[in-house]
Amino acid sequence: MKVALFIPCYIDQFYPKVGIATLQVLEKLGCDVTFPLQQTCCGQPMANSGFASLSKGCDINFVENFTGFDYIVAPSGSCVLHVKEHLQDDKHPQEALHIRNTIYEFTEFLTNILKVESISASFPYKVGMHNSCHGQRGLNLSSMTERMLPEFSKPEQLLNMVKGITLSKPKRNDECCGFGGTFCVFEEAVSVKMGKDRIKEHEDNEVDYITGGDTSCLMHLEGILKRQGSKTKTIHIAEILNGFCELVKSE
Amino acid sequence: MTVKHAALAEKFIADEPRTDWHDETLWFVREKRDKAAHGLPEWEQLREWGSQIKNNTLSNLSNYLKEFEEKATANGIKVHWASDAKEHNEIIHKIIKKHGIQKIVKSKSMLTEECHLNEYLQHNGIEVVDTDLGERIVQFRKEPPSHIVLPAIHLKKEDVSATFHEHLQTEKGNNDPQYLTEAARQHLRNKFVESELAITGVNFAIAETGGFVVCTNEGNADMGAHTAPVHIACMGFEKLIPKAEHLSVFLRLLARSATGQPITTYSSHFHKPRPNQEMHIVIVDNGRSKQLGREDFRNSLKCIRCAACFNTCPVYRRSGGHSYHTAVAGPIGSILNPNLDMKANADLPFASTLCGSCTNVCPVKINIHEQLWKWRQVIVTEGYVATSKKLGMKGMSFVFSNPKVYRFMGKMGRGVMHLFPFMVNNKLNIWSKQREMPVAPKESFRDWYLKNGKSQK
Numbered sequence: 095m096k097v098a099l100f101i102p103c104y105i106d107q108f109y110p111k112v113g114i115a116t117l118q119v120l121e122k123l124g125c126d127v128t129f130p131l132q133q134t135c136c137g138q139p140m141a142n143s144g145f146a147s148l149s150k151g152c153d154i155n156f157v158e159n160f161t162g163f164d165y166i167v168a169p170s171g172s173c174v175l176h177v178k179e180h181l182q183d184d185k186h187p188q189e190a191l192h193i194r195n196t197i198y199e200f201t202e203f204l205t206n207i208l209k210v211e212s213i214s215a216s217f218p219y220k221v222g223m224h225n226s227c228h229g230q231r232g233l234n235l236s237s238m239t240e241r242m243l244p245e246f247s248k249p250e251q252l253l254n255m256v257k258g259i260t261l262s263k264p265k266r267n268d269e270c271c272g273f274g275g276t277f278c279v280f281e282e283a284v285s286v287k288m289g290k291d292r293i294k295e296h297e298d299n300e301v302d303y304i305t306g307g308d309t310s311c312l313m314h315l316e317g318i319l320k321r322q323g324s325k326t327k328t329i330h331i332a333e334i335l336n337g338f339c340e341l342v343k344s345e
Numbered sequence: 346m347t348v349k350h351a352a353l354a355e356k357f358i359a360d361e362p363r364t365d366w367h368d369e370t371l372w373f374v375r376e377k378r379d380k381a382a383h384g385l386p387e388w389e390q391l392r393e394w395g396s397q398i399k400n401n402t403l404s405n406l407s408n409y410l411k412e413f414e415e416k417a418t419a420n421g422i423k424v425h426w427a428s429d430a431k432e433h434n435e436i437i438h439k440i441i442k443k444h445g446i447q448k449i450v451k452s453k454s455m456l457t458e459e460c461h462l463n464e465y466l467q468h469n470g471i472e473v474v475d476t477d478l479g480e481r482i483v484q485f486r487k488e489p490p491s492h493i494v495l496p497a498i499h500l501k502k503e504d505v506s507a508t509f510h511e512h513l514q515t516e517k518g519n520n521d522p523q524y525l526t527e528a529a530r531q532h533l534r535n536k537f538v539e540s541e542l543a544i545t546g547v548n549f550a551i552a553e554t555g556g557f558v559v560c561t562n563e564g565n566a567d568m569g570a571h572t573a574p575v576h577i578a579c580m581g582f583e584k585l586i587p588k589a590e591h592l593s594v595f596l597r598l599l600a601r602s603a604t605g606q607p608i609t610t611y612s613s614h615f616h617k618p619r620p621n622q623e624m625h626i627v628i629v630d631n632g633r634s635k636q637l638g639r640e641d642f643r644n645s646l647k648c649i650r651c652a653a654c655f656n657t658c659p660v661y662r663r664s665g666g667h668s669y670h671t672a673v674a675g676p677i678g679s680i681l682n683p684n685l686d687m688k689a690n691a692d693l694p695f696a697s698t699l700c701g702s703c704t705n706v707c708p709v710k711i712n713i714h715e716q717l718w719k720w721r722q723v724i725v726t727e728g729y730v731a732t733s734k735k736l737g738m739k740g741m742s743f744v745f746s747n748p749k750v751y752r753f754m755g756k757m758g759r760g761v762m763h764l765f766p767f768m769v770n771n772k773l774n775i776w777s778k779q780r781e782m783p784v785a786p787k788e789s790f791r792d793w794y795l796k797n798g799k800s801q802k
Contacts, residue, residue: 103745106790107755108783113790117798129794135745142699144721144730145738151746227700239379240657240705242388266372270659274698279775281696283355286779287364287663288698317780 097125098160100168100177100197103135105309112309115336116169116200122336123208130159138176142275146180157183157190165207166197169332171229171308172275174199178233199233200332201307205248210255217334218258219303222296223250224315226308227270235307238268249307249331256334264295273314289318296326303329350696354664367499368662374495375656377605378706384607385597394594396710399647402585403637409552409585410628416555417626420617425627430460433629437462437544437577438469440625444575446471446541452559452566453477454546455493455650456579456629458672459685462544473544474536476565478529485512491666493673494603494652499665533565543569547580547626548612548649549595553588556616557626560599560609567613577625578615582633583646595649598708602651636684641719645680647709652677654703654713660696669693676703680716683724691729694720752791759785 097120101113120127136156137149156177160166168174177197183190204210225247229235236247253261272278272288279285293315296304304319304326306312312328319326358364382388402409414424427433433456441449449466451457451473463484466473475484479496483489485508490496497505502520509515515528545566550557557578559566570576586595600606618624637643655661655675666674671682671690679693694717703713724730744751776782788796 101790103751103755107759108785110786110788110790110793114793117794129791129798131791131795132748134748134751137745140738140742140745142718142721143734143738144695144725145735145742146722147726148738148742151742155746155748227698227702231701231705238702238705240702242382242385268702270698270700270702272659272698274700277695277698281351281354281660282775282778283351283358284660284663284696285698287358287361288659289780291365291368291663313783314780317776317782320781321779 095125096162096164097127098163098166099127099129100133100136100160100166100173101129102168102170102173102309104313105169108313109309109330112169112330112332115330115332116167119200119204119332119336120167123204123210125208128163133159136173136176137180138173139275141176141180149180150182153181153183153190154185156181157186157193160193160197161186161189164196165203166193167200167203168197169200169307169309169330171199171226171233171235172310175228175232199229199235199307201229201249201252202233202235204335205251210252213252213255213335214257215255215335215337216257216259217337220260220262220299220301221253221329221334222262222264222299222301222304223247223253224264224271224292224296224304224306224311225249225268226306226311227268229307230268236268252335253305253331259334262296262299262301264292264299266295269295271311271315273311275310278314285314286318289314293318293322293324293326297324301326303327303334305329305331305334307331349692350664350668350670351692353668353670354660354696357665357668358663363501364663364665366501367665370498371656371662374604375653375706378602378653378656379605381601381605381607385601391594391598392708392710395598395649395708396647398586398591398594399709402587403583403643403646405587406582406585406637409587410582412552413550413555413585414628416552418555420555421624422555422617423623423625425625427627427629427631429631430629433460433579433627433631434462434465436627437579438466438471440575440577441466441471441542444542446575448472448474448536448539449542449544450474450476450536450540450569450573451544452546452561452569453480453496454544454579455490455673456546456581457544458490459631460579460629462579474533474540476533476536476569477561477563478526481529481533482508485509489667489672491674492652492655493650493675494655499667537568537572540569540573542575542577543573544577544579545570547578547584548599549592550580550585550626551587551589551592552585554616556589556614557584558592558596559613559615560596560611561613562604562606562610564611567611570613570615574621575623575625576615576618577627579627579629581629581631583648599649599651602653602706602708632685636681639684642680642684642716644711645677645684645713645716647711648677648681649709650677651708653706653708657702657706658697659700659702660698664696669696676713676717677711680713680720683720687724687727688729691724694718694724752789755789759789
């Protein structure tokens with residue numbers, strides 16, 4: 095199984111440890127992982143700001159880097175969703191379509207494709223789960239309270255396999271954290287207020303860590319936590335699954 | 346110049362306890378909605394039916410409108426057509442003038458808010474009294490409603506007490522809701538008795554029967570329409586549904602989505618004027634046919650104005666309805682208003698994190714967050730975007746389209762400022778106003794990978 099690792103720009107620059115954890119978990123699970131070296135950004139910052147026309151260069155570069163793999167995996171639901179919904183390359187439409195159909199968010203890849211059933215990992219902390227909107231509602235990684243459908247959560251399914259972990263959910267389990275890409279800058283007041291409210295609900299549960307599948311949400315929450323001088327830390331789900339663990343792949 | 350959503354939101358949030366209260370109150374309504382919806386195993390099926398009935402209506406609109414006009418006219422209702430807000434207001438004014446009426450009562454209608462009917466009539470010397478309690482409160486305060494179902498949700502009982510003290514001479518500082526409601530009740534009762542003409546909105550107009558349905562929890566539409574000798578109902582043309590049997594779907598969806606009630610307290614059916622009464626209906630376009638023609642946005646006309654998208658929207662709950670500076674606020678307003686005036690409302694599609702909750706809560710399955718995304722593209726293409734943002738985006742596009750430039754910029758300090766130059770154009774780094782910047786690591790993932798991972802390219 096040839097898997098290409100997509101490490102979004104801000105993870106590459108600011109959170110290499112998330113990239114490392116993602117790579118190591120995938121390799122432990124026996125994937126033949128390649129990191130295409132000329133990758134940059136998925137183009138979402140421009141497209142979500144209304145400048146989809148300016149993300150063409152990113153699209154072309156993305157297709158060039160990620161053609162020829164069985165799967166593409168990234169530790170960011172948001173970037174994956176963008177690629178899935180909007181990647182286009184007029185000169186290589188088939189390749190672009192293949193990428194859109196085979197790109198996976200990290201936890202979805204582990205649960206749906208690798209079908210991981212047990213993890214001999216341990217993380218003896220109180221952990222609050224943050225559902226990122228693009229992962230949850232966009233990629234359908236977990237159920238939402240708006241819809242009257244059976245409850246499920248792919249990230250929690252994985253975290254529940256971790257020894258010693260105490261998982262908790264905030265009161266409003268699927269509320270947005272307020273990051274929203276460039277929203278966090280252009281609507282700073284609302285963005286920060288949303289983040290503060292998200293943090294408060296997690297801190298009411300006395301968590302040691304807030305985790306999630308989107309580094310961008312965690313970066314926003316981390317920024318507020320640090321400014322508040324809070325003891326609560328953020329950690330990407332890949333780091334929890336990699337940090338102390340041995341993963342067991344089901345047949 | 347429009348005061349932008351972000352600035353108005355910041356002003357609202359400055360009073361943090363009030364923002365929390367606003368957020369919690371609306372979330373309470375959202376939770377009530379969840380409970381009510383969970384009580385129906387067929388909820389998702391109802392949504393699908395609601396959506397399909399509206400799709401059918403919008404696809405055959407001219408036929409249904411024709412059918413409605415014929416049936417309504419046969420029932421004795423006078424049907425008027427208004428192409429825009431101005432015409433809508435003039436038609437109503439003409440009817441009022443014909444009867445020489447000075448005092449009218451009005452039940453809640455977001456369409457008349459959209460058309461600024463109150464201002465127009467007051468300018469022409471006619472007293473208009475909004476009879477929905479929330480609407481009356483904001484009318485006293487000369488404010489627009491901040492929510493389409495709960496018009497005064499931004500106000501606390503202390504605010505209402507002060508307003509009533511000023512306008513109804515209630516006891517100063519008496520915040521007892523029962524006392525205040527009773528004062529409003531007495532005041533409004535007089536207005537109903539005095540009034541000679543009642544204006545109501547329309548929730549559903551039925552092509553098959555030529556009748557219409559008005560939903561209120563206070564019965565105020567009925568109080569007005571049943572006493573006045575003239576009843577004018579105003580509707581946007583998208584309020585139409587083909588058949589009476591379709592009401593069963595919408596009446597079940599509407600109240601549950603709006604307030605978590607199984608059904609609205611009063612769902613009043615009007616089919617013809619009573620003896621010696623005159624009944625008019627004004628059917629308004631005001632940009633709707635333009636929206637119908639915009640393939641990407643026509644779905645927005647399915648809206649039944651339940652405001653579930655308001656209550657679920659994490660941005661609306663923190664920014665308040667007035668931050669949207671339009672008659673219809675919230676997520677649905679943000680896709681309807683750019684159609685009415687793209688320049689004035691160019692900021693609204695950006696007042697969202699695109700979290701998608703609005704789309705999933707919508708009882709008629711409007712793809713709200715996708716339309717917000719699409720409006721952003723249209724607004725940028727039409728040029729209604731700040732030059733600084735445009736330059737920043739061009740800069741980012743250049744950086745991210747060139748791997749070598751991207752890596753150079755990253756290395757140059759691993760600063761958000763370098764990678765996301767549009768932030769620099771805001772003069773100050775807005776990110777760090779209330780947040781710490783991420784700590785830049787010594788090496789990027791790629792640098793680490795080249796040293797420690799296996800390189801295959």
